[in-house]
Amino acid sequence: MTLPEVMSGVYLLGHGGPEMLAWREDIPVPQPGPGEVLVKVAAAGVNNTDINTRIGWYAPEITSATDGVDQEVETGGWGGALPFPLIQGGDLCGHIVARGPGAARLPLGARVTCPNGNPRPVPGAPLAISVIGSEFNGAFAQYCLMLESDLRDVSASPLSDIEIAAIPCAFGTAEGLLSRADLAAGQHVLITGASGGVGLAAVELAALRGAHVTALSSASKAEAVRGQGADDVLDRAAKLPRDAYDVVIDVVGGDGWPDLIRAVKPGGHYAVAGAIAGPMVTADLREIYLRDITLHGCTYQAPAIFDRLVGMINAGRLKPLISRTYPMQDIARAQADFAEKSLPGKLVLLPPE
Numbered sequence: 001m002t003l004p005e006v007m008s009g010v011y012l013l014g015h016g017g018p019e020m021l022a023w024r025e026d027i028p029v030p031q032p033g034p035g036e037v038l039v040k041v042a043a044a045g046v047n048n049t050d051i052n053t054r055i056g057w058y059a060p061e062i063t064s065a066t067d068g069v070d071q072e073v074e075t076g077g078w079g080g081a082l083p084f085p086l087i088q089g090g091d092l093c094g095h096i097v098a099r100g101p102g103a104a105r106l107p108l109g110a111r112v113t114c115p116n117g118n119p120r121p122v123p124g125a126p127l128a129i130s131v132i133g134s135e136f137n138g139a140f141a142q143y144c145l146m147l148e149s150d151l152r153d154v155s156a157s158p159l160s161d162i163e164i165a166a167i168p169c170a171f172g173t174a175e176g177l178l179s180r181a182d183l184a185a186g187q188h189v190l191i192t193g194a195s196g197g198v199g200l201a202a203v204e205l206a207a208l209r210g211a212h213v214t215a216l217s218s219a220s221k222a223e224a225v226r227g228q229g230a231d232d233v234l235d236r237a238a239k240l241p242r243d244a245y246d247v248v249i250d251v252v253g254g255d256g257w258p259d260l261i262r263a264v265k266p267g268g269h270y271a272v273a274g275a276i277a278g279p280m281v282t283a284d285l286r287e288i289y290l291r292d293i294t295l296h297g298c299t300y301q302a303p304a305i306f307d308r309l310v311g312m313i314n315a316g317r318l319k320p321l322i323s324r325t326y327p328m329q330d331i332a333r334a335q336a337d338f339a340e341k342s343l344p345g346k347l348v349l350l351p352p353e
Contacts, residue, residue, distance in 0.1 A: 001097055001108075003038070003097065003098060003143075005029060006025070006026050006027060006028060006029060007025075007141055007142040008025045008141065008328075008351070009023075009024060009027050009087055009142060009351070010023055010024075010087065010089075010140040011027070011085040011086070012082075012084065012086045012087070012088050015055060015056035015072075016055065017054075017055070018054075018332040018335065020054060021054070021331055021332055021335075022085075023329045023331075027087075027141060029142075029143050030137075031098075031100075031145075032098050032099060032100030032145060034101045035101075035102050035148055036099075036100040036145055036148065037098065037103050037106065037145075037146055037147075037151065038097050038145055039094040039095065039096055039112060039144045039145075039146055039151075041089075041092065041093075041094040041141060041143060041144055042093050042095065042111075042161035042165070042351075043093045043161045043162045043165035043325075043349070044091055044092060044093070044138075044165055044348065045165045045166045045167075045197075045347070045348050046091075046331075046334050046335060046338050046346070046347040046348065046349060047090055047091060047116075047169045047170070048196070048197070048198075048276065048338070049078075049090060049116075049134075049169065050089070050090070051335055051338065053077055053078070053082070053134055054088070054335075055076070056076025058076050059073035059075050059076040060075070061073065062076075063279065064279075064280070077131075077134050077135070078129075078131045078134045079131070079134065083135075086133075087133065087137035087138055087140050087144075088134070088138050088140050089132070089138035089139030089140035089141070089144070089349075090116040090131065090133040090138055090169050091139060091167070091169050091170075091348075092112075092138065092139040092144060093112075093154070093161045093162075093164040094139070094144060094161075095110065095111050095112070096108055096110045097109075097143075103148040105148055111153070111154050111155040111157075111161070112146075112152060112153055112154065113151070113152055113164055113168055113310075113313075114132060114146060114150045114151050114152060114306075115132075115150070115168060115172050115301060115303075115305075115306040116132060116168050116172055116173070117129035117130070117131050117132075117172075117299065118130050118150045119300070119301075119303060127299075129299070129300055132144075132146075132150075140349065141328075142351045152306065152307070152310045153310075154310060154314060157313045157314045157316060158316040159313060159318070159319075162325060162348050162350075163319070163320055163322065165348050166197070166321075166322055166346035166348055167201075167309065167313060167318060168306075169197065170200070170201040170346065171201040171309055171320070172301055172306055172309060173198045173251075173273050173274075173301075174198050174201035174202035174204075174205050175201075175305050175306075176273065176298050176299075176301040177198075177249050177271040177296070178202060178271075180269075180271050181249065181269040181271040181296055182247075183246070183247050185210030185211060186210060186211070186212070187212070187246040188211070188214065188244065188245045188246050189206050189211045189212070189214070189245060189248070190214045190216070190240070190245040190247070190249070190260070191203055191206065191230075191248075191249045192236075192249065192250045192252040192256075193216070193250075193251040193252045193274070194215030194216055194217045194225045194230065194233070195217045195218065195224060195225055195341075195344040196251065196276075197345065197346050198273065198274060199215070199217075200225065200320075200321055200345050203215055203225060203228045203229050204320075207228070207229025208229070208317070211247075212231050212232075213230045213231050213232070214232040214233075215232070215233045216233075216234050216235075216236050216238070216252075217233055217234075224321060224345065225344070227321070228321060239259075240263040241263060242262050242263060243262075243263075243264070243265050243266060243291075244265065247264075247268060247269045247270075247271070248260050248263060248264050248268070249271055250271065250274070251272070252274065252277045253272065253275035253277050253281055254275065254276075254277025254278040254281065255281075256277065257281035257282070258281075258283045258284065258287075261288060262287055264291070266292055266293075267291070268293060268294070269293070269294045270293060270294070270295050270296065271295075271296040271298050272295075272296070272298065273298040273299065320346055321344060321345030321346065322345060322347075322348060323343035323344055323345045323346065324348075325347070325348045326349055327350060328349040328350060328351045329352075330349075334347050334349060
């Protein structure tokens with residue numbers, strides 16, 4: 001296959017609003033080096049972290065759900081400062097079209113995906129990760145350069161490219177949350193933000209584990225949430241019962257956080273991987289330690305987490321809900337739709353052929 005010298009894609013020029021997203025048709029196509037492969041992108045999912053990274057929300061000086069766009073920050077990425085211009089896109093589905101020296105595990109033409117956060121353990125930091133579309137260029141372009149060791153082969157899956165592109169970040173995060181909380185069959189789990197990407201994935205995966213799933217969602221999306229496996233759907237403003245759930249899975253945070261803690265049974269688990277309602281929370285510590293509640297902050301995912309998902313992908317056991325697809329050059333519109341939270345499930349970008 002003869003590769004082009006340039007490609008189309010989206011550059012993030014710096015932290016800020018959608019004006020920082022620049023569609024370019026003259027981006028050099030990267031050449032794979034030792035251990036690397038070049039992937040032709042087939043589809044790329046849209047995630048909350050893309051918007052958070054764009055506005056610099058991960059910077060420590062950001063303290064609310066809406067901060068970011070109007071503040072100048074230098075360390076607004078997952079791991080701190082970002083290498084602008086950056087190609088974002090943490091949800092990759094594509095096909096290998098070129099291999100560098102030493103890359104021989106996966107054949108040319110293989111359909112592949114990868115975790116959103118790729119383990120990079122170093123002495124003193126065994127849980128260090130490198131995030132695709134943050135620490136290195138991601139899938140919001142026609143081609144993406146990857147370490148072969150980060151990729152997983154999903155050629156055998158009956159799922160479409162679009163469906164696979166909806167899985168890595170949302171389902172990886174959700175499976176990480178459920179695993180850290182050790183959710184088991186027959187247990188009762190409460191899932192916040194249940195109509196979003198991670199929340200809806202957590203509903204589906206918790207149901208597959210045989211848990212009884214209670215989801216928090218707006219009434220307009222309740223049917224979609226039930227369709228993914230929720231047994232009960234409560235309105236986001238509902239008063240939560242005390243001591244009711246073995247596990248609480250949270251991606252919302254904000255002012256309702258104390259009620260989530262009180263909703264956990266004594267000896268139960270609370271796991272968090274997001275704060276879309278705000279990162280600053282308060283609680284009565286006595287309600288945590290006197291009731292033996294275990295708190296889990298969940299970003300790092302052991303390779304076994306994603307490998308388990310890949311097994312389900314290849315077996316066709318997962319069915320992510322896709323609300324809408326967009327041409328990749330319409331990324332600003334896709335992110336605006338995503339931020340409005342009017343659509344359940346995932347939004348996916350499609351690159352030009």
